[in-house]
Amino acid sequence: MKITKVETHLVSAPLAHSWETGIGSAKQRDELLVFVHTDEGITGIGSSYHAHAGLAMKAVVDTKVAPAVIGLSPLDIGAIWEKLFYGTVYIGSAGVQGLAGIDIALWDILGKVSKQPVATLLGGGGVEYVTAYVGCMSLGFKAHDKLVEEAQGYVSEGYKALKIRGGAGVKQDVAAMRAVRKALGDDIDLMIDVNARYSWPEAVDLSKRLQELDTYWLEDPFDFSIPNHHDEVGKLRSMGLTPIASGGNVYSRFDYRNLLERGGVDYLTPDVVKSGGFSESLKMAHIASAHDCIIAPHTLNGLGQVANLHFAAAVPGHIRGYVEWDPTSPNPLRDELMTNPVKVKDGKLYVPTGPGLGTDINPDVLKRLQASGSHEIAMQARTRRWNT
Structure with a gap:
């Protein structure tokens, strides 16, 4: 079994009411989904953190992480993790968050192959x-x-x-x-x-x-x-x-x-x-x-x-x-x-x-929830008692 393609989808859904916190206001939920396809027709699904910059994180997976796994066996999970971790060291935590979606999807594939829950x-x-x-x-x-x-x-x-x-x-x-x-x-x-x-x-x-x-x-x-x-x-x-x-x-x-x-x-x-x-x-x-x-x-x-x-x-x-x-x-x-x-x-x-x-993604809902590129939370600057 070989990995043939990695596909990402940034999805978003509006909140019924704005969610107010110390770091800003949220008006939507975002998620970056990762699909790892294989030549045997088994697809694993995963999720990488959007880091409040969904399009940037999608680009990390699409351009840096995904190309490194094409042609590899999806069952070589440990070896792939090390390759991705050390291969993304120069982009810091973005690399770790980006490779997370691949790793989750590989475990999903292993579960589907072995017919066991992750x-x-x-x-x-x-x-x-x-x-x-x-x-x-x-x-x-x-x-x-x-x-x-x-x-x-x-x-x-x-x-x-x-x-x-x-x-x-x-x-x-x-x-x-x-x-x-x-x-x-x-x-x-x-x-x-x-x-x-x-x-x-x-x-x-x-x-x-x-x-x-x-x-x-x-x-x-x-x-x-x-x-x-x-x-x-x-x-x-x-x-x-x-x-x-x-x-x-x-x-x-x-x-x-x-x-x-x-x-x-x-x-x-x-x-x-x-x-x-x-x-x-x-x-x-x-x-x-x-x-x-x-x-x-x-x-x-x-x-x-x-x-x-x-x-x-x-x-x-x-x-x-x-x-x-x-x-x-x-x-x-x-x-x-x-x-x-x-x-x-x-x-x-x-x-x-x-x-x-134990779940897959509903393709019709996936199409409906495609994100526009706006951020889940628009982060705001720090303030202090003495400068407000």
């Missing part, structure tokens, strides 16, 4: 479901009564953990968390993600204030805590304040090693569409296992959520945490684009049991 091939056999927390494009900036109403709706659906979007300002973030905590009581795990919006002193201040609200975690607390400043993340954690989560934008096992060895975090949040696909994400989970650090997979849209569900099932059980999930509707990338959408009940995500990823 979760089983990765070592997650026997895991029927994983537990979700509500995240992604939910619980953004809004009036407290509306935020509480949204949160209560998810709890009524059976979810036991929710993530509020922060970054509006330390006092505003605490007030939003307090309103939701008061409404939901003490039995719901409540997180906050501030999307790296704060200076060091603001992050420390926020972490102190969040303790009184029994905050489950504070995610990406300060500027550059996403790809850099591993020492400072560890320093904040060592202060024993609110537990720290990070890793959704840390792209390889080498970065994870640094993040953990320099003080670490309480929760690591890899995403297979960002972190080099299944092959690299599983290595990152094993590094976390050696450090006894919880893995709580980050997810995005559509096929990426399906892929992360297979990955979550394969995370060693003693460190498997919540899995991010977007229950907001309408969501055609989740409900219409997939021929076999993920089954959800009482906050549990059921691992697909069909061969490969």
Whole structure:
């Protein structure tokens, strides 16, 4: 079996309402789909992170990543991963995110050939479901009564953990968390993600204030805590304040090693569409296992959520945490684009049991959702109290 063609499609669907966060406003969902075709008629599907620059990432896959795999055996997954990783070193994290879609598609092919779910091939056999927390494009900036109403709706659906979007300002973030905590009581795990919006002193201040609200975690607390400043993340954690989560934008096992060895975090949040696909994400989970650090997979849209569900099932059980999930509707990338959408009940995500990823792409919906090239989130400049 040989790879004959790699095809990419950037898809997009409008949101019913604008989603407001500290990094900007979103009016749509985007996903970069990757199709790996073979000479035996088997096609694997994958997803590469759009990086809020979908056309640029499509070009990375089309012009840099895809040509390197034509003519290779799709079953040589490890060798292909190394070829792509070291062959894209000069474009940094864009290369890792670009090759993720290829890697996911290759595992999908292996599953289809062997007639096994990817979760089983990765070592997650026997895991029927994983537990979700509500995240992604939910619980953004809004009036407290509306935020509480949204949160209560998810709890009524059976979810036991929710993530509020922060970054509006330390006092505003605490007030939003307090309103939701008061409404939901003490039995719901409540997180906050501030999307790296704060200076060091603001992050420390926020972490102190969040303790009184029994905050489950504070995610990406300060500027550059996403790809850099591993020492400072560890320093904040060592202060024993609110537990720290990070890793959704840390792209390889080498970065994870640094993040953990320099003080670490309480929760690591890899995403297979960002972190080099299944092959690299599983290595990152094993590094976390050696450090006894919880893995709580980050997810995005559509096929990426399906892929992360297979990955979550394969995370060693003693460190498997919540899995991010977007229950907001309408969501055609989740409900219409997939021929076999993920089954959800009482906050549990059921691992697909069909061969490969357990789903294919609906070609009619794929045509309908072709993206125009605008970005999911128009990123905005950082501001501070003293320059606003």
